[in-house]
Amino acid sequence: MAAKKILMLVGDYAEDYETMVPFQALQMVGHVVHAVCPDKKAGQSVRTAIHDFEGDQTYSEKPGHNFALNADFAGVRAEDYDALLIPGGRAPEYLRLNAKVIELVKAFDAAKKPIAAVCHGAQLLAAAGVLKGRSCSAYPACGPEVRLAGGEYVDIPVDAAHVDGNLVSAPAWPAHPAWLAKFLEVLGTKISL
DSSP: OOOOEEEEEOOTTEEHHHHHHHHHHHHHTTOEEEEEOTTOOTTOEEEEEEEEOSSSSSOEEEEEEEEEOOSOSTTOOGGGOSEEEEOOBSHHHHHTTOHHHHHHHHHHHHTTOOEEEEGGGHHHHHHTTOOTTOEEOOOGGGHHHHHHTTOEEOOOOTTOOEEETTEEEESSGGGHHHHHHHHHHHHTOOOOO
């Protein structure tokens, strides 16, 4: 298997598990993952938040880790990568205001490169206008945004994942086993036991 080069778009208060777990797991199987944030460079960090499901009407939020970036956002070009990964949390809410972030998402989609989005990551997809006529899962509170962007919101269990062509999506971090497995399939990654 040839290693893939994956771009991960993160920002302050990205969800901790949705940032740390895919970053580490994808490297563990041999892929290269560059984690970037607008206006930050390699070696700087973003703060993360832990979102938990404790029986309330929505998730609770607690401080997470400081996550070190390993690449500079300023020099990132979609054509240098094989795939895009978008964690959830609160970061997508403000990252979608950055024109270069939106251009990157559009470029990955236009090139039909694999895109994995979890939880609130769908906010970036909706803002980039890449959901029209597509189906996508997300945290349920993002369902209206998926529909307003012309997509079909797929309401699946919190531990499930959904694939529509090059787009792999899931509701939240409990879906990591299914979401990452489906993303690896779309990437063409083969793991033998």
